[in-house]
Amino acid sequence: MTWSKNSGIINRGGHMTISGAAIGDGATVFHQHPLEATISRRADVGVITIKGSEAKAVVDALGLRHQSLNGVPFWHGTTNLHGVVTRVAMIRALGQGQRSTMAAFENLRETFRPAVIALVGIGGGFYPDISAGDVAIGTRAVYYDLRKETAGQVQRRGEDRETPAIIGNAVNSFFVEHGEPARFTYEDHEYRVLSCIIGTGDAVIADAESEIRRYLKHYNDNISVVDMEAGGLTQAFHERGNSSQIHGWVVIRGVSDHSDENKNDAIQKTAAQHAADVLRSLIPYLPCHT
Structure with missing residues (x-):
């Protein structure tokens, strides 16, 4: 400038x-510099990532480039998949958890006005429902941290939110064409893609006998993946994005562990790459093109 x-x-x-x-x-x-003038400041798909491995996987999968706007770092670009041209903008949240995700949502909403927002990265899976390396696509999330604590008892109060039907129908169309579970190949190894309900809260679950796991399975036995951010995304959409501007949200989680005592970081990079690969394949189905 x-x-x-x-x-x-x-x-x-x-x-x-x-x-x-x-x-x-x-x-x-x-x-204004020519590069700044060429940025349309409008995206079809907005992507939120948390970890560095998640952000890099999305950047590599979609060929995005870095640009800071109003002091906030974004990555953006245009993809052409099966003849469908899509403008994508990505932000990496400042930290883990629901609150930072809500702030990232707001930055995306104000700066790029995306039609659909996707939360993409890694999550923990409940074995044997889903295996490490598989990818879950979620259009419904259950926030489990709301609770009442009394002497000797914790009473959880799940908060259940579902993305608008237009997004659910798009995800269903993806599975009609690819099968469910879908079978994808990334760098010569195969993994599955499934639809599921996402359990979400601020607690890291690393115990196969966790009370949270038992609660979630009792709440709905289709909950098989957990993360720490989907609740923030769904709350932000509920409060700020539920309008004609943003059609809805979707969560894409590559399973990096089984949310038990064997939890480690060994395959986080692979799980993040699988999630980004699925995002790339899902984009042409999303109702985001104007």
């Missing part, structure tokens, strides 16, 4: 049109 200075302007009568100018001693004019 460049700045031009102006020491004043004189008009001795008649009409005058001033463009790209400033009036007054020391006045300043801002000139």
Whole structure:
């Protein structure tokens, strides 16, 4: 960006049109660089990631480039998949958890006005429902951290939110064409893609006998993947995005562990790559093209 200075302007009568100018001693004019001018500031799909491995996987899968806007780092670009051209903008949340995800949602919404927002990355799976390396697509999320604590008892109060039907129908169409579970191949190894309900809260689950796991399975036995961010996404959409501007949200989670005592970071990179690969394949089905 460049700045031009102006020491004043004189008009001795008649009409005058001033463009790209400033009036007054020391006045300043801002000139936008060509790269900034080419950014449409409009996206069809907005993507939220949390970890660095998740962000890199999406950038590599979609060929996005970095650009800071208003001091916030984004990655954006255009994809052409099966003849469908899609503008994508991605943000990496500042940290893990529901609150940081809500802030990332707001930054995406204000800056790029996406039609659909996808939360993409890794999550924990409940074995044997889903295996490490598989990918879950969620259009419904159950927030499990709401609770009442009394002497000797914790009473959880699940908060259940579902994305609008237009997104659910798009995901269903994806599975009609690919089968369910769908079978994808990434770098010569196969993994499955399934639809499921996402359990979400701020607790990291690393115990096969966890009370949270038991609660979620009792709440709905189709809950087989958990994360720490989907609740923030669904709450942000409920409060700020539920309008004609944003059609809805979807959660894509590559399973990196079984949410038990064997939880480790060994396959996080692979799980993130699988999730980004599924996002790329899902984009042409999403109702986001204007």
